[in-house]
Structure formats: C-alpha cells, structure tokens
Amino acid sequence: MPSPVRVRLAPSPTGPIHAGTLHTGLFNWLYARSLGGTFVLRLEDTDQERSRPEWEEVIYQEMRWLGLDWDEGPDIGGNYGPYRQMERLDTYRDSARRLLEAGHAYYCYCTPEELEAERQEAQKKGVVYQYSRKCRNLTAEDRRRREDEGRKPVIRFRVPDGEKVVFDDLIRGLIETPTDSIGDFIIVRSNGIPIYNFAVVIDDVTMKITHVIRGEGHISNTPQQLLIYQALGLEPPRLGHIGHILGKDRAKLSKRNGDAYVGDYRERGYLPEALLNFMALLGWTPEDGQEFLTKEEMIRQFKLDRVTRAPSVFDPDKLDWMNGNYIRNLSLDELARRSLPFLQKQGLMTDALQPADWDRMVKIMATVQERIRTLAEVPGMTEFFFRDELTIDPDAAKLLTEQSRAWLGQVRDRLAVVEVFDAVQTEAACRAFVEENGLKAKAVFQPIRVAVTGRTVSPPLFESMALLGREKTLRRLDSVR
Numbered sequence: 001m002p003s004p005v006r007v008r009l010a011p012s013p014t015g016p017i018h019a020g021t022l023h024t025g026l027f028n029w030l031y032a033r034s035l036g037g038t039f040v041l042r043l044e045d046t047d048q049e050r051s052r053p054e055w056e057e058v059i060y061q062e063m064r065w066l067g068l069d070w071d072e073g074p075d076i077g078g079n080y081g082p083y084r085q086m087e088r089l090d091t092y093r094d095s096a097r098r099l100l101e102a103g104h105a106y107y108c109y110c111t112p113e114e115l116e117a118e119r120q121e122a123q124k125k126g127v128v129y130q131y132s133r134k135c136r137n138l139t140a141e142d143r144r145r146r147e148d149e150g151r152k153p154v155i156r157f158r159v160p161d162g163e164k165v166v167f168d169d170l171i172r173g174l175i176e177t178p179t180d181s182i183g184d185f186i187i188v189r190s191n192g193i194p195i196y197n198f199a200v201v202i203d204d205v206t207m208k209i210t211h212v213i214r215g216e217g218h219i220s221n222t223p224q225q226l227l228i229y230q231a232l233g234l235e236p237p238r239l240g241h242i243g244h245i246l247g248k249d250r251a252k253l254s255k256r257n258g259d260a261y262v263g264d265y266r267e268r269g270y271l272p273e274a275l276l277n278f279m280a281l282l283g284w285t286p287e288d289g290q291e292f293l294t295k296e297e298m299i300r301q302f303k304l305d306r307v308t309r310a311p312s313v314f315d316p317d318k319l320d321w322m323n324g325n326y327i328r329n330l331s332l333d334e335l336a337r338r339s340l341p342f343l344q345k346q347g348l349m350t351d352a353l354q355p356a357d358w359d360r361m362v363k364i365m366a367t368v369q370e371r372i373r374t375l376a377e378v379p380g381m382t383e384f385f386f387r388d389e390l391t392i393d394p395d396a397a398k399l400l401t402e403q404s405r406a407w408l409g410q411v412r413d414r415l416a417v418v419e420v421f422d423a424v425q426t427e428a429a430c431r432a433f434v435e436e437n438g439l440k441a442k443a444v445f446q447p448i449r450v451a452v453t454g455r456t457v458s459p460p461l462f463e464s465m466a467l468l469g470r471e472k473t474l475r476r477l478d479s480v481r
Contacts, residue, residue: 005037006210009070010203013043014050016261017059020215020245020253022066023279027242028213029068030280030302040207041073042083044200046193051086062262066272067295072207080207085199088206092194095202095232096155096187104231105187107153108135109146130183131156152190157198157227159184165223170211170240172309177223185224197221201228201236209237216241216309240304242283244311253314269342269376270319274326278319282312292325324373335365339378346379348386363467367459384453385467390476392454399456400480404447407439411448412477421470427462451480 009025011017032039041063045051060075072078082088099105108131115131122129136158138146146153159182166176187198194202204212219241229236245253265275277293285308286293286301293301327335336358343349349361368381384390392400400408411433418425430448434441449461452473458464465473 004210005032005035006040006208007032007037007213008040008042008204008207008209010042010044010200011059012047012050013045013052013055013059014047015055016263017062019260019262019265019275019279022063022068022262023245023282024214024242025063025068026066026276026279027284027307028211030298031211031213031304032071033299034302037210038071039069040078040080040083040209041070042085042203042207043074044085044196046085046196046199048086048193058263062266065266066262066276085194085203088199088203089192089194091206092188092199092202093192096194096198099157099187099228099231100155102231103158105155105157106136107138107143108156108184108186109138109143109151109153110135111151128181131185133184136184154186154190155188156184157187157224157231159227165226167222167226167236167239169219170213170238170304171307172216172219172241175219175222179223179227182223182227187228197224198228201225201232201234204237205229205232205234211238211240213240213242213304213307216244240307241309242307243309245282245314246311248313248315248317250313267376269374269378270323271326271338271375274323275319277326278322282314283308283310292322320373327372327375328369330369332362332365332369335369336362339365339375342375342378343382343386346383348379348383360467364459367463367467371459381459384455384458385464388472390454390479392450392480393456396450396454396456399447399450401447404444405481407433407437407444408447408451408477409481411444412474412481415465415470415477416474421466421473423460423462423466426465426473430462448477452476 007028009021009028011021011025029039031037041059043051043056043059056074063070070076072080072083074081074083077083096105100107110131118132119129135153135156143153159179161180163179164176165179165182166174169175185197186195188194203209222239222241226236247253262275266272273295276295277291277298280293280298281291284302285306286298287303287306288301290297330338340349340361343361344351349357353361364382364385365378368378372378372381411430414429414433415421415426418429430445431441433439434444445461446456449458450456452461452465452468453459468476
C-alpha cells in the first residue's frame with residue numbers, strides 16, 4: 001500500500017535551476033522515497049515575461065542528471081494536474097470568488113502611485129508600511145465609480161485583527177505571528193494572475209500535498225498562506241522549514257560562493273552522485289555520521305528529525321574533496337567514459353574512436369585518476385598526450401637552460417636504445433644518467449618533464465613517456481635541444 005505522503009518541488013522555469021533550489025527538492029525527494037510516498041514536480045510559471053519552455057527542459061535535464069525522479073509532473077502527467085500554474089487559472093478564479101463571496105477578500109482599486117505615496121508617508125514616520133485598507137469597505141457604488149474611471153482592481157485578502165497565526169513547524173516547533181503585523185495582502189493581480197502566496201495554497205490543496213519542506217525564507221509568508229487555508233476551510237499540509245545555506249564566508253549563498261546553476265557543476269566536471277551526496281549533508285546528518293552515501297543509503301537513513309534548523313555552510317573545498325574521492329572510486333573505463341565529453345569539447349578526442357584509442361585513453365586515465373578533483377581538469381592535465389605539437393608553458397620553459405638542454409641530449413640518446421620503451425626501463429635509463437654524473441634527480445627530471453609535457457606539473461613522468469611512445473618522446477626531446 002503506497003504511503004499517503006505527498007511532497008513537491010515547484011521551481012519557476014525562468015532560467016537555469018540553482019543548486020539551492022534542488023537542495024530543497026532533494027530533501028523532499030528523500031522524504032518521499034524513505035516513506036514510499038509521492039514526489040510531485042510542478043512549475044510556477046506565472047511570470048509570463050520570463051518563463052520559457054526551454055527552461056522547463058533544463059529543469060527536467062538537471063533533475064534527471066542528479067537522479068531525482070518524479071512521480072507526477074508536467075511532462076508525465078498525474079491524477080492531480082495540470083502541473084503548470086498558467087493551466088490552472090480557472091481553479092484560482094474559483095477559489096478567489098469563494099473568498100470574495102465569504103467576505104474574506106475584497107477588490108482594491110488603489111493605483112501604484114497611491115500605494116507609493118502611502119509607503120513614502122510610512123517611511124517618513126519611521127513605521128513599517130502596511131496597506132491603509134482604504135478599499136476594504138467600498139460600497140457597490142464606490143466600486144462602480146472606480147471602474148468607470150478605468151481602474152482595474154487587484155484582490156486583497158482581509159486579514160482579521162487581533163488574532164495570532166500559530167503552526168507547529170516540523171523542524172522548528174511552534175511559531176506564532178500576530179495578524180496585526182501582516183496587513184491586507186494581494187492574492188490576485190489586476191490581470192487575473194494569482195500571487196505566489198495564493199497560488200501555492202490552492203496548488204498544494206488540490207494536489208493533496210501532505211508535507212511541505214522548504215527553506216526558512218518562507219517562514220515569513222507562511223502566516224499569509226495559513227490565513228487563506230483557514231478562510232477556505234481547508235486543512236494545511238504539515239510544514240517544515242530547513243536552515244539557510246551559507247557560503248564559506250558565512251554570507252548568504254550566491255553564485256560566487258556556491259549557489260551556481262546545476263548545469264555549471266556538470267560543466268565544471270562534478271559527478272552527480274558526489275554533488276547529491278554533498279548537498280544531502282547540508283542540513284542533515286545520518287545517524288551513523290557516515291559522509292559517503294549512495295542514494296539508497298540516503299533514502300534508508302533519511303529522517304526529518306535529523307534535519308537541522310541551523311544554517312549550513314556550502315564549502316566548495318569540501319565539494320572538491322568529495323568529488324575527488326568519488327572520481328578515485330570509479331573504474332578506469334567509467335572515468336574514461338565520463339571524461340570523454342570534456343576531451344571532445346577541447347578538440348582532443350573525436351566521436352570516431354577505435355578500440356586502440358579507447359585502450360590508450362583508459363591507460364591515460366590511470367595516470368591522472370589520483371590527481372584530479374573534477375573531470376574538467378582532465379583535458380588540461382592530459383592535453384600533451386593528444387597533441388602532436390607541444391606548447392611549452394613560458395614559466396616552465398625557464399628550466400630549459402643551456403646546461404639542462406645538454407643533459408636532455410644525453411638522456412635522449414639513452415632512451416633511444418632502451419630495449420622496451422616502458423615506464424620501468426625509461427626510468428632506469430634516466431636514473432642511471434643522474435647517478436653516473438653525480439646529479440640531483442630533480443635537476444634532470446624536471447627539464448625532461450617540461451620537454452615532454454610542456455609543464456612542470458604533470459602525471460607521472462615515466463608512465464607519461466611510455467604512453468607517448470618512443471618516437472614522440474624522442475621527437476619532443478629533440479625539439480628543445
């Protein structure tokens with residue numbers, strides 16, 4: 001028997017989806033999956049100027065990339081659709097009409113200029129602005145006169161005086177707000193499009209959402225939503241507000257310090273399983289304190305009472321560390337497969353791969369697997385394997401002195417005659433030269449590295465030379481003599 005738990009994620013298709021948004025989605029998804037419930041995806045597309053179908057596709061793409069599947073949504077349907085707000089306008093109109101008829105809402109004809117004048121007056125007095133309510137008790141004649149002037153009304157909610165809105169937050173406990181601090185708020189714009197606080201209530205009720213897990217930034221608008229539930233005689237879902245995610249500098253999360261678009265993380269070479277694991281630990285701790293968790297382990301261990309109300313820190317360094325660990329646990333074949341798009345983007349590999357190309361690529365991955373933190377580092381670290389012409393870094397070129405060039409010529413002659421051009425014999429030949437001439441290994445090996453790879457930092461030198469092969473290695477040594 002399926003669990004009655006129904007949760008949702010409701011992003012706006014107005015641009016790429018942020019990691020912060022999907023962090024909230026992840027907690028809802030884990031809660032649903034841990035209890036055998038239903039995870040709903042719906043789209044808040046009432047911002048018609050900015051909402052675009054292509055951004056919907058991005059939302060689907062990024063969620064699938066992270067492995068967050070949904071049970072109902074705009075693309076797959078369900079029993080409680082439509083799942084786009086602009087396809088639900090009739091539902092909002094019906095609920096607004098009920099509130100108007102019951103006296104819980106009223107038409108407001110105030111112009112933007114009149115409202116701005118009220119705000120300016122409140123500012124002068126040093127008080128928090130609340131709408132003056134001057135349209136609250138208009139007669140039918142008052143309304144007709146304003147409509148004859150061409151004014152198009154919004155619909156405002158009639159907030160009761162002298163009461164308290166109280167709810168038991170799943171994460172924070174009892175929270176109460178006096179209604180006198182709220183003010184009559186707009187629920188429907190003059191063009192008939194609902195405001196968020198109204199639409200979200202109607203959506204959650206008609207979609208039978210049982211639990212809403214969201215960021216603490218929504219605590220301030222929760223009283224307005226609960227008043228609407230009460231006025232419509234509806235039972236609200238259980239509400240839980242998780243703590244903010246802060247940047248490493250303890251400032252509000254921004255693109256600079258962590259809240260990048262999910263697609264940015266993919267393009268920067270993070271593994272979806274690593275990013276998912278990292279995000280799960282922002283505000284939640286598994287009972288056993290384990291840091292590396294599969295999706296199945298997250299689902300099995302997830303409980304709301306382990307979710308914190310305190311802020312969490314999005315530490316990019318920890319994400320890099322975690323991603324590096326995930327990379328090191330990939331098979332070489334899998335690492336090659338995931339690295340291939342990054343190499344192709346830089347023109348280092350083509351789609352027409354022969355078996356020998358793939359075998360060589362897998363061997364190249366073995367030289368960098370322990371050294372990279374993201375897949376995007378692979379092209380820069382391995383480029384010298386794929387290019388016929390080598391570009392030497394200007395700073396690295398400073399090691400190619402007259403003396404080191406002379407050494408390279410002698411090393412080149414020794415490498416030309418090793419019986420098997422593999423890592424063992426190339427290293428033995430180079431070390432023999434160093435010892436016979438009473439030199440320091442670094443003084444010789446670094447110029448070799450620069451000549452062969454074009455840089456001072458590279459994968460292991462002798463494994464790299466073996467993969468380059470005798471001919472290409474000797475040619476590069478010849479080019480700097």
